[in-house]
Amino acid sequence: MRSRRVPIRLPHHMTRLKLLTILAALVAAAPAQGAVRGLGSWDPIAQRMVREAGVLPSRPAGGFGGAQRLDGAELNDAFAALSMRLGLPAVRVWGGHVSVTRFDALLVEQLGMSDVAQAVQAEAQRAGLRPGPRFGTEVVARELDLRFNHDSAHDAQELYPWEAITRAEAAWSLAIVLQWGHTQPEAVGPGSQQAYARDVLSHFVLPAYTRAQRAALRIAVSKVGMPYIWGGETDWAGSWFGWQAHGGYDCSGLVWRVFILGRQPAGARIHGRTAAAMAAEIPRSQRLRMDETQPGDLLFFGRARIWSRVTEANVTHVGIAIGNGWMINSSSQGVTIAPLWEDWRVKGFSFAGRIL
Structure with a gap:
């Protein structure tokens, strides 16, 4: 028997099911904007939320296309819409497919947390741990709850860090950011998820190692x-x-x-x-x-x-x-x-x- 999956950081952090429950309640409370079709086979709640918020619309050919790769131009438009909600400048993204780690890095930048990622990266480097180039942004993305795994029955749906991110995976992370605006008085100010992550990671200082x-x-x-x-x-x-x-x-x-x-x-x-x-x-x-x-x-x-x-x-x-x-x-x-x-x-x- 392998090690069991355990919940993470409750109550501040929530399991995927709890987060989806919140997203479901938010979608149910949102004004109806017509029938939603072709949302994909999983995470339809997150997909519907980003669609109705105008952050990641359905594809012109019809349907959300959750299993399809996210294009850089689509992410550029998503950040433009998100920046208006967050009151932060939009990060520019060029066309072409976007890897999972690149998506995480860009979203961390869009949320004004690049300096934290750089500090985490530099500390691991200073300690001689030879972190990969995306170490800092991957750590920050997880401290912000932007990256979360499928349950063990759907392990095969996971993506490698270097793979192109799908629209469904991107929708999950973007929906989490949208959710902040409903559950936190200030999406980017004191008391926000960013402020919490910034405070926690400010204590990331490593010792000398043998x-x-x-x-x-x-x-x-x-x-x-x-x-x-x-x-x-x-x-x-x-x-x-x-x-x-x-x-x-x-x-x-x-x-x-x-x-x-x-x-x-x-x-x-x-x-x-x-x-x-x-x-x-x-x-x-x-x-x-x-x-x-x-x-x-x-x-x-x-x-x-x-x-x-x-x-x-x-x-x-x-x-x-x-x-x-x-x-x-x-x-x-x-x-x-x-x-x-x-x-x-x-x-x-x-x-x-x-x-x-």
Whole structure:
């Protein structure tokens, strides 16, 4: 059994179902503008919302075309419409297909958060983690809740970061931004999602690493932006432990990729494949509290506590500490970094284990 998908950052952040519930209520309350046809096979609520807001209309040939690639000219028009709602200058986008990471970077720029992304990028670079060129914008996009995974039954619908984004995926992210205007008094001011993300990421400061810590964390950081895939431990479909429908990682699969497939010496201390199996390998006498953690430690979450007998039911998530109150993990937003001081992580923390 692979590691289970866990909810992210409640109550500030919401699951895709909760977000869709909000979007559904907003669409139901919106004035009717005629019948909506051809919305695609999934996420019709988000597609309808961006269509009726004039941000991403149906294609001239008819229908929304959710499975079709988003064109740069369409995104340019979407940003023009969005900028009027946000009171921010429109970002110019040229024609041609837009990759997932390029879309994320452009939307982060449109939301006035490029400086935050640059600071995150620079800090990871300063710490010697060799982040990819889109690391900063991928982190910010996830802190803004703009990127979210399909449920495990639809893993095959995920996109690789380098693939052209579809209109349906773009509609999801754009609908989230539109939703801010309905649920937040100021879409871009104090108390907004941007202000929250800016505050959280202002604390992204990394420590000095040992050679072993740096080697392992470089592998982990290189996977930021990859989707969460149930049973996933590689960049491609197929798996060492059975089939994965798409390239990507579940929480323990990321740990497996970093330390075992990444041929790190510490991998010799890991034998289990699930979060619970890994946690069970840490003797009670060697379990660590949150304030005792160091970069490279495995962080376990669930109902178990430092004295508990570990089961598959009471340890349901694992991440890798990167230091100063941050971890890297694969959860509902795919592989990204996350602060450890947020409420659900504090309450859900079980214990840590040192393998480096």
